[in-house]
Amino acid sequence: MRTSRTSIIGTVTDGLRALAIASFAAAACAAPYVPKDDATVLERLPVRPGDPIARELRQLRTELAANPRKRETAVRLAERYFELATSEGDPRYVGYAQAALKPWWDLPAPPLDVLVMRAILKQYSHDFSGAMRDLEAATREDAKNARAWSWRAAIHMVQADYEKAREDCVALQNVESELYAVGCIAYLDGTTGKAAAAHRALSAAFAKNADVPREVKVWVLTRLAEMSLRQGDVKQAEEHFRAAYFEPINDQFLLAAYADFLLDQGRPDEVIPLLVDWVKSDILLLRLALAEQALRAPKAREHIEALRSRFDAAALRGDKLHQQEEARFNLYLLGNKEKALALAQENWKLQREPRDARILLEAAFAMKDPKAAQEALDWLERSGHEDPVLRRTAEKLKALKR
């Protein structure tokens, strides 16, 4: 008798859920309309036409239009757009940058400056092998090209190829100033089980070079915070995060890392004021929604739906750039463990940074499937990565095997 009652209630709940989802789907593709008033503002351009950046871009574009094969102009315009892509987080600027390089884009051996720029744009679209081919050619041609070496290091880190990353960092030592060279090695050491030493080295180099631009400060402080966390020093990590946060620049990477820290510490209420103005950014909206869900805030539902429609739009396009975030979204906001695990596994094929390992371990644990995360477990063993959160999840996973 009791089971029958449950099943009736279950059916009704399922029906309600189906209905709710159906009506949300309808809301997501609201009907096109004709605005009532000519003065209605439909869109705000992210770069205001009067901005110095907008003026410079306009000028470069005009120059290039007059002479599309003028390489210096093309490369400078591509760089400006790439900077905009990263500060605004908007991939369409990478498309504009690529368009500027069009005369050289398909050449097997373009000039050095184009080669490096092309590699940077390729890695943005996660074409890591294409980018690496260009970067190898660039460092062969110019062994003192700091930029090419640092991007090589970055890509090798993403692919968890630590031996090659170390070679790149060493090459960087000869051509770059102290803080950057130390930063490269420290980032590598901090990821591969030597967080304490890395923290000491980077702090010392930072103290000696305190007059660096704000962007560099924020970068160093965020790295230091991560290294502190890996040593289990929550208090010190928070000091670094706060110091970085009070630098007057917007850095999405810092905000994401800081929000993750607060979520891990069980302090979702502090995430809200941090991210409330960042709903346009997918990666930050994800963190905001996680915090709102933890607090049972009414906004959570709206933000989960917004994320769902953005992931759906990416799927329509066939993009696989956001699988790590999408896995987290599925695991923690939709409770769809199976899909989360599939995405985390797919993501791991392309990207192997600590946070990629983490979502794979957590999704595998949710599915009680330690084998699915074997590669992340192996990575943890091999790299010696210290993060206590990852280590704990890995132990729980291994315990399932026994």
Next chain:
Amino acid sequence: MRTLLALLLLFAAALAHAHKPSDSYLAIRAEGANLSGQWDIALRDLDFAIGLDDSGDGDITWGEVKAHQADIAAYALARLKLRSGDADCPAHTTEFLVDDHSDGAYSVMRFAATCPREVTTLEITYSLFADLDPQHRGLLRLEHGVATRTAIFGPERATQSFELAKISALTQFVDYAREGVWHIWIGIDHILFLLSLLLPAVLVLDGGRWQAVARFPPAFWDVFKIVTSFTVAHSITLSLAALGVISLPSRLVESAIATSVVLAALNNVFPVVHGRRWMVAFAFGLIHGFGFASVLRDLGLPQGALLIALVGFNLGVEVGQLAIVSAFLPAAYGLRASWFYRRLVFVGGSIAIAAVAGVWLIERAFNMKIISP
């Protein structure tokens, strides 16, 4: 600053994609020699290509978009080639609107194109923004009959061909019938309405108390009458609405459907109408027919085969209904004398249905959301 930037970004590569990239949404429907379509293009992209912000204040207003309608249409349609066989199908805009997508405002252009002959192979060449942003993609949804296909256009795949299968009357009929079955299956409000009316069929009201019927035939005929009158009623309004003879606002229809479920369910707990439930089924069936019609409208009705689609869809609905009834009746008849059926399923189920439909009614009437997923 230049090398510095490289290092800054060094380890943030994966996080750099914070926004949705540039996409346009192109929906095309093919019917005979005619194509009709809707093309949603981001205002930001159009501003970059042809300049919309005339006031130069960084805000794009509806007035500015309106002033550039002709430019937008000329720019976009010059970058979309529709061909059938060896002939061009020139397109012209029919309507100009805007819409909000998850990443901002889009201009919405509806257009029509005519090909010389019935389209069997549609070749589409898409080159919007190809010169400005090679990362831009055009996301196509192509509809033909009830079949829908999708494709992604970009600089590497600028021209694509689509074979449009010759639609026979039979496939069309079967397709629409399948949609009808599917709709009754997912249309939980129709199912709950029908169930509310069917639940008492295996019981009989005796001195104010529900008793189990003694024999199967009366129960069967009761169900037969209810289902038949529901069917006749919704067929009438479905046809009238689908043919455009009558049209009602969908909020009214949806609210009335929810009301019908509430009343039918409550009638089981506090019997007002009894014995003549087939009349209730008929009266409310008229309203449910309008609900079915809106689904059919969303599916799109082929002008050349209106009747086939209508009859197919309607028959599909009946088949779906019969499946539900044939699962319900034997089970209900078997359990009719039990406490489980009479108290839990009949009374408890009716109350639950009334409660759920009550929430729908409020949601639909006041256009709000109560039930969370």
